[in-house]
Amino acid sequence: MxxxxxxxxxxxxxxxxxxxxxxxxxxxxxxxxxxxxxxxxxxxxxxxxxxxxxxxxxxxxxxxxxxxxxxxxxxxxxxxxxxxxxxxxxxxxxxxxxxxxxxxxxxxxxxxxxVTNQFIQINRLKDYVNELRQVNKELIEKEKTIRDLAYYDQLTGLANRTLFYDLAEKCLEIANRNHIVLCLMFLDIDKFKNINDNFGHKVGDKVIQKVADLLSEVTKEDEIVARYGGDEFLILMPNLTNYGHEELIAKIFNNKNKSIFHEGQEIKISFSIGVSFYPVDGTSIDKLITVADHAMYVAKAKEGEDNCYCNSCELCTICQ
Amino acid sequence: MSEDSLRNDILKEIFNISVGKAAGLLSEIINRTIILTVPQVDVLNINEEIQLEDYLPKVTDGALMVSSISFHDILKGKANLIFPAHKMRTFINLCMNENNENDDTTFTDIDYDIIKEIGNIILNSIVGEVGNFLDIRLDYSLPEVKVFTQLNLKKNLENKEYPHILILYITFIIDETEIEGVILVNLTLNSLNELMKNLDRIEKKLYE
CATH class of the missing domain: 3.30.450.20 (PAS domain)
Structure with a gap:
């Protein structure tokens, strides 16, 4: 050569x-x-x-x-x-x-x-990408937690007041556009203060959770259940037809799981429900909540357990 | 059976033997069972207003990974091994024994080298078989690997210098994964004529 x-x-x-x-x-x-x-x-x-x-x-x-x-x-x-x-x-x-x-x-x-250096560099880059992917995954999880904290009630997992307002505004727009009737229920646990005083706040929390589960169980997918605060809950029925609200109230009142057991003792749960309707009782969410809240106090003033009152529903058989 | 389909069947049989050998070699290298088959062969003339993409039915979505070698001397042309890029990601992971969840189609130089080796073995077997068939020794390059979009690939393939395209549909089975691709061999008119003359000789022998 x-x-x-x-x-x-x-x-x-x-x-x-x-x-x-x-x-x-x-x-x-x-x-x-x-x-x-x-x-x-x-x-x-x-x-x-x-x-x-x-x-x-x-x-x-x-x-x-x-x-x-x-x-x-x-x-x-x-x-x-x-x-x-x-x-x-x-x-x-x-x-x-x-x-x-x-x-x-x-x-x-x-x-x-x-190509050793190429391998070293690519492996470094892969490690870096994997790290970034992990950080990104953690960020997404944190973001979800933050979103959950902002929109969901921590004790019950139900929508909180903020999320309820967001969803309800949208339902109201649709109801207005399509001329449909919308029903709002304001629900309060009877004698909840007594439960807290007699059994403690932890038992009170269990009652709240039990009610949240019950309401989630009896409502349909398009109906919105939210914890309004304390022992108060809201239910929004976005498209009311054929006295559907009566059916729902009956399901709540007649539910067999309306009690919890604490140290062998049964604690019974009953409700007072106030009802308002869009558009007859109001055209804003705030107005509908105010009317339903007042109706709930009328129901609470009635004798016995499990009462309801509809502000504009003289024909409502269940409220009589 | 028409003359064309008999010719294509003969080509299919010839190429199945050669890709079978390539599969054996690849299986030995990566220590996994690889099966390669050529279920169909077509010859196209790109001057006849054909839509090339019509002949690439299962590799048209997304990015395509292409290994190409050029050959010259008596026979002149270019051979391209084309697979969907996302399928090649799975294949590369299998070759490297990596359980990588990442199935994106971003490839590193290491990935390109793996595809280069695989393309080298498969395209050598195909182009080598064409050379054997014509009883000529071909001089050809190592593969060049590129990722194309469908449109760019079409522009790249439709070269007026090579008006004829030999299409081999190829199925690649590795473990439970099946990958369908194509091999396109761009040939000059003379090269195709040489190929056809030899096929005619085989056909005549069949009828003797």
């Missing part, structure tokens, strides 16, 4: 091996010495598979023969072929194999391209 190309190959920062047709090492450049710790004089004329035993696998033999016999150019990626040249040094090397003819003799060129 001419002296200039020979020196040139020694200057290249990639490992170069030239094999003869018998797959014996004909040339081994300086950089191969760096990659393997083995110098050219130690490997010249030796079988390549003896010098680099990690290449001594059937698929490599086959592809090397395809390069020699059929003129194929082959590429082996560092990701799929680890420790190609030296198991003790953690190099990541891509390998290109191609053939050439010089003075009628066939030779095989093996180029080992060091």
């Amino acid at each position: 001419n002296k200039i190309p020979y020196n040139l190959l020694n200057e290249i920062s990639e490992g170069i091996i030239v094999l003869n047709e018998k797959l014996e090492i004909f040339f081994w450049n300086y950089y191969m010495g760096i990659l393997t710790g083995v110098q050219e004089e130690e490997v010249l004329n030796k079988d390549v598979f003896q010098v680099l035993p990690n290449l001594n696998v059937p698929y490599f033999h086959k592809t090397i023969h395809d390069v020699v016999d059929k003129g194929h150019k082959m590429f082996f990626s560092a990701a799929m072929h680890k420790e190609l040249v030296n198991i003790n040094k953690n190099y990541n090397l891509n390998l290109k194999a191609s053939g050439f003819i010089n003075d009628g003799e066939r030779y095989l060129l093996l180029e080992f391209i060091d």
